[in-house]
Amino acid sequence: MSQPYDRVFNFSAGPCTLPVGVLEQARDEMLNCRGAGMSVMEMSHRSKAYESIIERAEADLRALLGIPEGYRVLFLQGGASLQFTMLPMAFLGEGRSADYVVTGSWGEKAVEAACLEGNVQTIFSGKATNYDRVPDLGGLSRSPGAEYLHFTSNETIQGVEFAGDPGGLGVPVVCDMSSDILSRPCDVSKYSLIYAGAQKNMGPAGVVVVIVADEMLGRQRPNRPPMLDYRLQAEHKSLYNTPPCYSIYICGLVFQWLLDLGGLEGMNRINREKADAIYAAIDGSGGYYKGHAQLGSRSIMNITFTLADPDLTDRFVSEAKTQGLDGLKGHRSVGGVRASIYNAFPLEGCQALAAFMREFAAKNG
Numbered sequence: 310m311s312q313p314y315d316r317v318f319n320f321s322a323g324p325c326t327l328p329v330g331v332l333e334q335a336r337d338e339m340l341n342c343r344g345a346g347m348s349v350m351e352m353s354h355r356s357k358a359y360e361s362i363i364e365r366a367e368a369d370l371r372a373l374l375g376i377p378e379g380y381r382v383l384f385l386q387g388g389a390s391l392q393f394t395m396l397p398m399a400f401l402g403e404g405r406s407a408d409y410v411v412t413g414s415w416g417e418k419a420v421e422a423a424c425l426e427g428n429v430q431t432i433f434s435g436k437a438t439n440y441d442r443v444p445d446l447g448g449l450s451r452s453p454g455a456e457y458l459h460f461t462s463n464e465t466i467q468g469v470e471f472a473g474d475p476g477g478l479g480v481p482v483v484c485d486m487s488s489d490i491l492s493r494p495c496d497v498s499k500y501s502l503i504y505a506g507a508q509k510n511m512g513p514a515g516v517v518v519v520i521v522a523d524e525m526l527g528r529q530r531p532n533r534p535p536m537l538d539y540r541l542q543a544e545h546k547s548l549y550n551t552p553p554c555y556s557i558y559i560c561g562l563v564f565q566w567l568l569d570l571g572g573l574e575g576m577n578r579i580n581r582e583k584a585d586a587i588y589a590a591i592d593g594s595g596g597y598y599k600g601h602a603q604l605g606s607r608s609i610m611n612i613t614f615t616l617a618d619p620d621l622t623d624r625f626v627s628e629a630k631t632q633g634l635d636g637l638k639g640h641r642s643v644g645g646v647r648a649s650i651y652n653a654f655p656l657e658g659c660q661a662l663a664a665f666m667r668e669f670a671a672k673n674g
């Protein structure tokens with residue numbers, strides 16, 4: 310199936326496929342962006358031209374997520390990994406504790422970083438079943454006096470995802486939304502801090518978005534190193550130092566693309582249809598393919614499955630590649646196949662994979 314510019318269906322877990330229209334606009338604006346006489350890469354981050362780019366990106370993100378008053382939007386660097394390090398540095402410390410819900414590899418890493426800063430309780434771990442499920446957050450017993458509860462809405466490696474926002478938990482909720490932000494509507498008021506690396510659903514690597522409640526900022530420990538100080542970053546509107554200007558610009562184009570598409574309700578419908586096409590091929594295979602995630606915990610962004618005969622996995626992945634289905638090899642901790650189908654990944658690619666899965670099973674049954 311031929312794609313514009315001979316592009317492949319790119320199932321990479323991130324960085325990953327971006328909307329073709331966004332890439333075309335970036336190309337068209339490369340040498341002279343909107344009459345500035347230069348590219349965004351060459352612009353001062355203090356110029357009027359750049360100010361309008363970053364302000365528009367923030368306004369569009371606020372519109373998409375319906376971010377209420379009393380929340381700051383920050384565009385920072387260091388990826389989601391620095392966020393799960395900076396967060397405990399800002400809010401933990403001697404005598405302070407936090408609860409962590411660990412549903413996969415990224416949650417594990419977040420705990421490792423937080424343990425260096427304070428008292429961490431892992432109130433749920435899915436490790437015993439190789440992270441194939443998510444719990445009911447409301448049903449977990451929590452430690453008294455926790456500064457916050459941290460969870461990962463979608464575990465990119467294992468392909469397990471919470472079905473929606475947490476209900477009133479009575480504790481500040483912090484969420485790593487790196488791999489499912491903007492894939493569906495989200496009630497930001499349920500969270501005190503959300504962070505997400507850009508390189509799945511928002512844009513290129515190099516920028517991480519933080520959405521943080523003023524109330525949470527007010528509880529930050531004093532005297533943080535400036536670059537790791539959420540309050541300082543908020544006071545400087547993400548311009549304390551030179552931000553990742555070009556990555557933020559591309560995120561802004563992606564936000565406009567999403568708004569033009571009808572926002573997150575529309576995106577969610579498309580994402581569900583995409584995921585359903587592949588899950589149907591797994592479920593209809595009579596056991597030839599086995600989904601890693603339990604029903605009810607299945608991700609609509611990263612679909613993980615194994616073949617009944619694991620020796621056929623490499624052949625599956627390499628034959629798929631010859632048909633323009635690229636980047637399907639699963640992470641070593643789960644094995645098998647992982648199809649990452651973020652917002653910009655087209656429905657036709659999911660249908661093509663489902664057809665390939667059926668053919669492969671028929672040929673190699």
Ligand SMILES: Cc1ncc(COP(=O)(O)O)c(C=O)c1O
Binds near residue numbers: 389488
């Ligand atoms: C859920 C999640 N959290 C954190 C990270 C780490 O992100 P980064 O590489 O931007 O530090 C990733 C990367 O894939 C991720 O998927």
